[in-house]
Amino acid sequence: MASDYSSNHVNPKVLKCKYAIRGEILTHAQVLALCDHPLILDSSETESLFSADSVERAIQILDQIPGRATGLRDKIASGIEARDGFPADPNDIFLTDGASSAVNSIDLQVIHIALTEVTERNSEMLTISVPSSSIQVHMMMQLLIGSENDGILCPIPQYPLYSASITLHHGTHNPLIYAFFWCSISYYLDEETGWALEISELENQLKTARSRGVNVRALVVINPGNPTGRVLAEANQREIVEFCRKEGLVLLADEVYQENVYAPDKQFHSFKNISRSMGFGEKDISSVSFHSASKGYYGECGKRGGYMEFTGFRPEIREQIYKVASVNLCSNISGQILASLIMSPPKVGDESYKSFSAEKEAILSSLARRAKILEDAFNSLEGVTCYKAEGALYSFPRINLPGKAIKAAEEAKTAPDAFYARHLLNATGIVVVPGSGFGQRPGTWHFRCTILPQEDKILAIVSRLTQFHKQFMDEFRG
16 A cells, blocks of 8 residues: 555544544444445345345435435546546545635645655655635645644745635745745746746745745645646646655645646646656555536536545545544535536537537637637737736736836735726726735736636727726826
């Protein structure tokens, strides 16, 4: 097994935690056991193991549930196998109320377990694919952050859920380059090369953090990028995997926008796929993968559903993971169903395949066109530069503001990009998020804009934005 450490290395808080509402007794309850594992109903031993009324009740319940399974984990595991080309075990799947809760709420103590293992092995890597919704993020932070000396490498710019979660769970605030209130250890994406992730930057920040006594536990990677829209190249992903393996770091990979790739020369690859293709298997890699139903081209934001996939853990560690996950109560049924549906879409031969494929292609093609329209519009504005959105749902243009505007922002006790965003909202009703909310190099200013406005309305929005920007620059020029 990949995990050769004992329970002595498990976060003591996890070992002390008891939750009698779920556990061995409930696991052995007859009707529920039959519902969770319906194949038992076809076993020759069923009559000797279960009472007749338990079997009858289970059949009645299962008849009301699509797919004849309460967890829907088989569908998710099959979808992961189809995506990655490597086996996935339904028993490795933990369903959650969205991706953020899994990163932030499995009660973070579970990955403290994995981190201890990775640190001691130092030749293995724990891969964590994490979408950007809050329940999963809280779970992971509870596992990773044990004290204020623990730190996590976070990208700048980044979706602020990670840094905020680190702060909430008492991790090390960024003592290095720039005092963003939410960050752990910042590493900067390279804007000049289209927001690339440079290994040399990771190495420098890791070395500096360790020299200051920070116990660096993990690396956060968001792919496709939020807010940058960058899609990592496969070669770059291999470098990241090797960096984490060499340094004994957990790789936290937010892959929630995996279906949203617009660049013709780019393709999404999960970090599980990358690590497995590099030869790292169950015996040398522990992994936790995250996904969500609320993002991507389906965008079911009103339905909270997601999953975590744990692989490469010893049975005793899995028990701790199960216990901590149980404390968070069950994920909602509709969210579970959605999570299974996004990982098991209609296939060739299914009655709905043609209509599904046509609708998916129409949505993604429209998003790509909208991204291009906004990219061209931003680059036509005075003092604004915007790199191509290769994926996800956002553009992240840089704006060079006049000195008079920066001074006015300082007098208003607000960041210059927030000052611009507020003026834009008041003048046009257009909402953008200031780059200062995601982190940026000191002295640079940005804002994040979604590519979600309806295609038949986006040109009118561009027109209002263009007119506002000209007036703003004229007002604060010189």
